[in-house]
Amino acid sequence: MSTDHFFQELTALLPRLRRFARGLARDAADADDLCQQTVERALKSHRQWQDGTRLDAWVYRIMRNQWIDETRARKRRSQTFVHEEEGVAIGTPGDRDAENVVELGNVGRALARLSEEQREAVMLVLVEGFAYKEAAEIIGIPQGTLTSRLGRGREALLRELGEAA
Amino acid sequence: MTVSDEELMAYADGALAESDAARVAAAVAADPALAGKVEAQRRLRTLLRGTFDPVAAEPVPEDLTLLIAAAAAQEAEEDMTDARPSSELSPGKPHVIDLAAIRRRRMAEAPVTKGRPRPLRHWRIGLAVAATLVLGLMIGTQLQRGTVTERNGALLASGDLARGLETRLASAPDGNLRILASFRRRDGDYCRVYAATASAGIACKDSGRWVLEHVVAGDGKAGADYRQAGSGQTDLMAKAQDMAAGDPLDAAQEREAAAGGWRK
Numbered sequence: 001m002s003t004d005h006f007f008q009e010l011t012a013l014l015p016r017l018r019r020f021a022r023g024l025a026r027d028a029a030d031a032d033d034l035c036q037q038t039v040e041r042a043l044k045s046h047r048q049w050q051d052g053t054r055l056d057a058w059v060y061r062i063m064r065n066q067w068i069d070e071t072r073a074r075k076r077r078s079q080t081f082v083h084e085e086e087g088v089a090i091g092t093p094g095d096r097d098a099e100n101v102v103e104l105g106n107v108g109r110a111l112a113r114l115s116e117e118q119r120e121a122v123m124l125v126l127v128e129g130f131a132y133k134e135a136a137e138i139i140g141i142p143q144g145t146l147t148s149r150l151g152r153g154r155e156a157l158l159r160e161l162g163e164a165a
Numbered sequence: 166m167t168v169s170d171e172e173l174m175a176y177a178d179g180a181l182a183e184s185d186a187a188r189v190a191a192a193v194a195a196d197p198a199l200a201g202k203v204e205a206q207r208r209l210r211t212l213l214r215g216t217f218d219p220v221a222a223e224p225v226p227e228d229l230t231l232l233i234a235a236a237a238a239q240e241a242e243e244d245m246t247d248a249r250p251s252s253e254l255s256p257g258k259p260h261v262i263d264l265a266a267i268r269r270r271r272m273a274e275a276p277v278t279k280g281r282p283r284p285l286r287h288w289r290i291g292l293a294v295a296a297t298l299v300l301g302l303m304i305g306t307q308l309q310r311g312t313v314t315e316r317n318g319a320l321l322a323s324g325d326l327a328r329g330l331e332t333r334l335a336s337a338p339d340g341n342l343r344i345l346a347s348f349r350r351r352d353g354d355y356c357r358v359y360a361a362t363a364s365a366g367i368a369c370k371d372s373g374r375w376v377l378e379h380v381v382a383g384d385g386k387a388g389a390d391y392r393q394a395g396s397g398q399t400d401l402m403a404k405a406q407d408m409a410a411g412d413p414l415d416a417a418q419e420r421e422a423a424a425g426g427w428r429k
Binding site for chain 2: 007010011014015016018019022023031032035036039040043046104105107108122123125126127131132147148150151154155157158161
């Protein structure tokens, strides 16, 4: 296969990757950084991608892993300065900047209150349109686990958004 | 007949197997409460998509596309071991890329400082010039190995290309690099229009380096069949004419300039 194919497909994926990144990071600047890091990682390891398999699922996996790394690193950084009892928002680093989610409106705020696990499940299935099986593979969990995370995330969103949804 | 919440959700997502879907559909049809739940799940999806789809509709930042283009360029360069058969090359009309204009534009642009400091920003701007070159080249053609390097936002000829620009005369008939014309531009710098296997361009000797001013995808047969100049080369010659102060160098002037290291 021509490697041009890889680069062209990756370029074509960028709008969707930015959408997913915004869902994970919520803050627009953080999302752009996440996209950048994801593309860099994908380019660095592109020979590991097997032609004939779905490039989108492969890159989404890179992005969500990158985001997990990032949130863990932030947690470590924040714990260096702030004692946990003093209110570190575990698992929801985006909460630190409430105004940053304003542009995503009520939906963004409701999403921000989900756990990272629920949020990525909701984003992959409801926004990115992956089948349960595909989303489970991207995250690297059994499909049953995906289904229950998705279910809990949705219940929380419906409670939160009430009549709007 | 019982339907679990999970089944209901999967039904709303169209994720149930056919037989299950038929069973749930029957239950939903018979129970307005269930129907309401399914409807709420579907509205939630619509709401989420309505929130995030505009992000996908935004123009993609140039940084990202250029990052990919630059990697594609690098790879193309690495893959290029020899001349490719011309069938692999793009049949379309190649575009001449005005690198000097891009450089000027980049220099004129104020640095973008929205949000937090981006340590990579400066590096990316340099890369962007290389990538911009590649955007035109990547469709079917490739740079020759080691012939172009990027420094401070300028594309410099290196390796075989630099040696060829330095020593080859327009009258020399063969090889992977052919000189179409040599001339002096208005600031007195010597410039040469060249055609290599995978690319052709105009390079000018500036402060001891061959800086690529224009590059165009080659027709893949620069050395072998050079008399049939492609349309890209015709465009290049037109550019050269615009840049040149006076006529192209004749053979004697060219030899003299080469002997003097193309110093103005």
